[in-house]
Amino acid sequence: MTRGRLLYVCVRPQQGAAAAEYESFRRATRLDASQLAQHDLVREPLPADVFDRYSGFLVGGSPFNTTDPESTKTDVQKRLEKDLTTIAEQAAAATTAALFTCYGIGVVTRFLGGEVSRAYPEDTGATVVELTREGAADPLFGELATRFSALTAHKEGSAVPPPGGVLLAKNEGCPVQAYRVGDRLYATQFHPEPTPKAFTERMAVYRDDGYFAAHDYEHIAAQVLAASVTEPVRLLRRFARRFGPEQS
Structure with a gap:
């Protein structure tokens, strides 16, 4: 796979939150706008030539849920879930690389035949995540601390990784915090990109x-601002160095 630019894929209807999320990914990966492009999947379908133009994908979070009844999903949600599945298919086949976060992990899990339910939500704020033995040996996760704080806010999750998924990180509240399929498809339940301040600003949008x-809000935001969240961004930097453009 030829290394080149990465693409941030937006699946948030709220444009202000989406723009801030892109900036969080860009800063976390230490890429500039020429190295990390962006595509608003809510408003535009995936371009036909997208896999020729980019060597990897970073998929942001969303207020959508994969467990929403199909009868209640909008045409936009159905379309973007189909497009996200296309990215996951290509990454699982090792023709591209992708890291899906939060909402995206549910899309990937269902594509792979796994189960997503409302049984494993996590409160908004910092949670402690623990690497598995496989996570400690993983090329991306292996450089992280074996236990670290990460930011979460989600209504669904999984008890076990999907078929073919290698569990990389876990905790008690949500047993599947991250997994890998092959060596180019990654998914995290937690949000790896935001600083605590950026996360509180996102909280304000979705309060x-x-x-x-x-x-x-004020009480939870104060707790988030006091949290030490250093490891998740290192995961994104590793992804960018491994699959993104050559960096000096």
Whole structure:
């Protein structure tokens, strides 16, 4: 696989939150805008030549849920889940590289025949994640601390990785925090990209979306700002160095 530019794939309807998420990914990977492009999948389908133009994909989070009943999913959600599945298929076949986060892990899990349910939500804020033995030996996760804090806010999750998935990270609240398929498809339940400050700004956008009680915003935001979240961004830097453009 030829190394080249990476593409951030936006699956957030809220454009302000999407723009901030792109900046978080760009800063975390230490890439500039010429090295990390962006595509708004909510408003534009995946281009036909996308796999010729980019060597890897970073998929952001979303207020969508894969466990939403099909009858309630909008045409946009159905289309973007189909496009995300196409990216996952290519990464599983090792013709590209991809890292899916939060909502995206559910899309990948279902594509691979795994189960996603509402049984493993996590509160908004920092949680402790622990690497598995396989995670400690993984090319991307292996340089991280064996236990670290990460930021989460999700309504669904999985008890076990899907068929073919190698469990890389876990915790008690949500047993599948990260897994790998082959050596080019990665998925995390936690958000690897935001700083605590950026996360509180995202919280403000979604304060009425049921992730936490709106009147608790100030209290939860203060806890997030006090959290030490250093390891997840290192994961993104490793991904960018391994699959992205050559860096000096």
